[in-house]
Amino acid sequence: MITFRMNGLEVKAEEGWSLLETAKFYGLAIPTLCHHEGLTEFGGCRLCVVEIGEGLRSKLVSACTYPAEEGLVVRTDTTRVWAARRMMIELMLAMAPGSKVLQDLASKFNVTRVRFKLRHGECVLCGLCTRICAEQMDAAAIGFQQRGHKRKISTPFDARSEVCRLCGACMYICPACQLRCQGPDADTAICNGCLTMEPSCLDHYDDLQCWMYDAGRCGTCVQEKKS
Amino acid sequence: MAGTKKLRIQDLAKIREKTKSLMAIREGEGRARVTVHMGTCGIAAGAREIMEALLDEIGRAKIQDVIVTTSGCAGLCNKEPMATVEIKNQPPVKYGDLTPEKIKKIFVQHILGGQMVAELVLGVGSETMY
C-alpha cells in the first residue's frame, strides 16, 4: 500500500494506481476527457491536472498518468488547477464548438467566453478513437499523423483503410462526433444552454443546503441561472 | 596506427609516450627551437639540405620535442645557409656557413648536449623572429 495526502486527506493506494484512480476510489471528482476505462492512459487533454508538491516546487501533473507515490502531497482543486482546466476547455472549444461534451464542461467550469478564433475542426485530438481501434477492436486502422500544429487523426495515406471493418467504435467513443450541440447561435462558441440552472440540492430542499454559503462558488454542482 | 591488437592498460601508456612527442609541436612548445633561414639566398646556398639533414637527425634520435621552423633572409646572405638555435630560457644562437655535417654536429652537441658549437657561432642573443 502506498500512503499519501490528497486534499489534506491521508489516502492509501494500491501499487500501480494512478492519482486519478485513487481519487475516484475516494470519491473525489476530477474531470477527464481523453481518459477511458479499458483503454491505456494518454494524458493529452490535460483536464485532469492536479497540483503536486508544496511551495515553489509544486507543479501540475495529469492525474491519469501520474503514479501514486509514497508521501506525495496532492491537491485536486486549486486556483492554479482551475485556471489550467478552464483554459484547456476554452482551447478545445475553439477547435470543436459543436461538441456537447465540451459545451457541458464549459458550463460546469464557468467558461463563458472563447477568446480565440473558432476553427470548427470538430476534432480535439484526444486519441480515444485511435486507442479503441487498436486496443479493443484490434484493427489499428486509424492513428495520429504528422505533429505539432499539423497533427491529425487519419488512415494511412488518407485513403480508405484496408483493415477498417467499419465497426463504428471510433464514432461511439468520440466526444465530438457523437453528441452534437448546435448552441443558440451559430457564431457563439458557448451556448451554456444545457445547464442545470439551479443548485442540485434544490430538488430536495426548499432552501440551499450547500455548506458553502455562496452557492455555485465551487462550481461543481451549479451555475447561475441565465434568464 | 596501433593495429587491431587489443590494448592493455600498459599499451596505452606506450602509445601515449610514442605519439606525445610527435604531437608536442601542435602545442607550440618544446625544449628547443631551430630556425633554418630560408630566404631565396638561403635556399640557393643549400638551406633545403640543411633542413633535410636536421629532420633526419631528429627522427633518428627519437627526440621529438625539438621544433623546427623557417624564417626569411636574415640579411647576412654571404653566411648562408644559416640557422638559429634557441634552447628554452637561453639567448638564441646563430650559426652560419652550414653544411649537413655541421648541422648534425650542432644537433648533437648543442641541442641535445646543451653546449654551443663555438667554432661555428656567428652571434649570440640576436633578435628573434617574434
Place this chain on the structure above:
Amino acid sequence: MDTDKTKVQSLIDKHQGLKKNLIAILLDIQESFNYLPPDALRQVAKSLGMPLIDVCGVATFYRAFSLTPRGKHICLVCLGTACHVRGGPKILEELERKLDVPAGETTKDGQFTLETVACLGCCAIGPVVVIDGEYHGHATIRKIGPILTKYQKPQAS
C-alpha cells in the same frame, strides 16, 4: 509507379527486420528513393509485423521523411535563430518567388524542392542556403538568382 521490392527488402534485411530499426530503415529508403513510396511503407509494415498506420505515423512525424516524390535538386533554407535575425526569411521569400512554390513543395517541372530547416549549425555564415548539399553562405536576395541558374543550366541543355 512500381517500387523496387527487392531493393526495399534488402534495406529491411540490412537492419535485421527489427521493429526498433524502423527509423533507420525508413531513412535508408528515403535515401534510395528520395521519398517514401506508399508501397515501400506497406512492405515495411508487413515485414516488421506492425500496423501500417504506425509506420505512417513515424513517417509523417519526422522531418527527414517525405511521402511525396521530391525534386531533382533539394533547396534547403536555414531558418535557425541566427539566420532569422540575419534576414533568412527574406531569402526564403525570394526563393519562393523565384521558384514559384511555397516552402515544403516541389516545383511543377520537378526540378526543385524548397524546404526549410531549423538549424544547420553553421550560424557563422548565415543566412545559409544549401542546394544538393552545397553550402551557400552569407546569402543575399541578389545572390539567389545566380545560385539557382547554376543548378538550372545543366538540365536545360
Place this chain on the structure above:
Amino acid sequence: MKHYRAHLLVCAGTGCVSCGSFKIKEALEKEIKTRGLQDEVQVVATGCNGFCERGPIVLVQPDGIFYQLLTVGDVPHLVEEHLLKGRPVKKLMYVPPAEKQPVPKMKDIEFFKHQRLIVLRNRGRIDPEKIEEYIAFDGYEALGKALTEMTPAAIIDEILFSGLRGRGGAGFPTGKKWAACAKEKATPKYLICNGDEGDPGAFMDRSVLEADPHAVLEGMVIGAKAIGASKGFVYIRHEYPLALKRMEIAITQARENGLLGQDILGSGFDFDLEIVQGAGAFVSGEESALIASVEGKIAMPRQRPPYPAQKGLWGKPTVINNVETWATVPNIIRRGADWFQGLGTETSKGTKIFALVGKIANTGLVEVPMGITLREIVYGIGGGIPDKRDFKAVQIGGPSGGCLPAKLLDLPVDYESLTAAGAMMGSGGMIVMDDKTCMVDIAKYFLNFLQDESCGKCVSCREGTQRMYEIVKGITEGEGKESDLALLEELAQITKDASMCGLGQTAGNPVLTTLRYFRHEYEAHILDKRCPAGVCKKLIRYVVLSEKCTGCLSCKKACPTEAIKGTLKEIHLIDQSKCIKCGACKEACRFEAIEEQREEAIQII
C-alpha cells in the same frame, strides 16, 4: 608517424567545411608537394576551432600563427611565404574590429584568450579520425583508471562530488542520475548519449562530436562501468553527417583496440556502443521522447516518473546524458573531482560551451567557466555588435529560453541566475540581437518553431503554441488589440503549467520574457501600429531618401515587381501599391538611400 617541422591544422568543423575548408586542405597538400615540402610539413584536418565567423581557418604550429578567411587562391602565397621563407603572411591574419594591426598568434586573439578549454581541449589540435592522437593527449587515461583502480561506487562518488550537472539544459546533477540507475536491480541497463541537438543556433554537441568523438566515447564507457550497463547508444541527428561519420570511425577504432567490446583493457568489463540516427524532430531531445525514438517509435514524451533511470529503454534502467556531459566525464576522472569543483560558481561547477551567434562580431563556439558575465562573453570574447549598432538583447537557452535585455549584461551565467531572469541554460545557444531586431518578431519566430515541433499530444502545448503564434502574428501585422497582452500572458503561463514534458513546460518562455523586458515594443505594435525596429513588414514601408539617392538604377533593377520608378541620375520613387516589401532594393542600394519607414511616418505624409 614521423617527425615534421610544421603542422598545418586545417579546421574541418561543419562551419569551415561549408566555407570550403576541404578544398583549402587539398590545395595546401598540392602546393606543399609542388614545393617539395611533403616530408617536412604535415597537413591535418581537425575538429571545429569555434571561431566559425572566420572560416576557413588554418593554424600553423609550432609558430601558433592563425590564418583566417582563406581562399584557394591564397594557398600558393601562404606556402611560399610562410613555409618556405618563414615569413608569416600578415594579410591573411585576423584583424580585430576597430583595429588596424593584425594579431598573428591564436593565443593572443581576444576570442580565444578568455576561454577555458576542458571539453573542447582537443579542438583544433588533434585529428579526430586518429585514435592515437587522442591517446597522445591523455586520452583513455581516465578509462584505464576507472576500470582498474576504481569501484563503480567510487566513480559515482567522484562525479557526484565534482558537482557536474547535465549540460543538456535542465541541469540535473549527473552523479545523482547515475546513482539512481546504479541502485536499480533490473538488467540489462543501458546508456544513451543525447546528440539530438535541436536548438536552432546551438551547435556545441555537433562540434564536440566532430572534434573529439573519443572523449564522448570514453565518458560513456566510464559511465557504463559506474552503473553496470552493457550496451549504449549514441543518438545523433541526421542533419550532422560529419559528426555521424567521425563517431562511426571512433567506435570502429575503439573496438579494434579493445576499448569497446569484450574485456575492455583486459579488465574483464564488457560494453559496446551503437549509433542511432535521428530523423529530425526537436522534441526527441526530451529524454523520454528520445527513448521512444531509439526504440523506433514516434518521439512522443511520456509521463515521468517512472524516470528513465528506473524504467527507460525497453523498460530497463537507462542513463541519458548529453554529449557535452559525457565529454566532461573523462576530465573529471583524470584530474579529480576537487579540480573540477574549483571551477565555476557555488552551484554551477566547471565550464560550459556556448554558441555565440546572431548580430555579433565573432560568431563561434566558446567554452568559458560558469559564472562569467554576459558582458564578458558578448563584448570580451564576442567582440561586441558589428556595424556600430546597439546591443538590444541576448536570447539564451534555445526556443524555450528567454531574451535578456542590456540591463542584465552583468548577470553571471549559471543555471540559477539564468532561470531567475526568465531564461534558461538550455544547451547553451546565445543569439545576440541588435536594435534592428524586433522582439515581437522574435517571439513570433520561436512560437512558429514550437508550434511545428510540439509533438502535438498535450492540448496545452499544441493549442497553446498555436494560439500564442496566432495572437503574436496578429500583433506584428497591426491587428493587435490591447486585451491581447493579458491573454498572451495567461496562455503562456498555463502552457508552461499544464504541459507534460519539458518542451511544453518552457514553451511560454519566449513570450513571457519578451513581455517582461520589452513590453513597450508590443505596445508600439498594438497602440501605434508601428514596428520600432523596422522589421514587421505590414507596419513598414520602403522609401527613397531623396538627399542620398544618386539615381543609379541599381534598386530599380533589383526590384522584382517593377515598383520603382525613375531614370538615370534622377531620384527614384517607390510605388507603394506595387511594393511587396521584399527588401531587395535596400540591399542593392550602395548609398544607403533606401530606408524602412515606420507606419507613423506614412500617416503624416
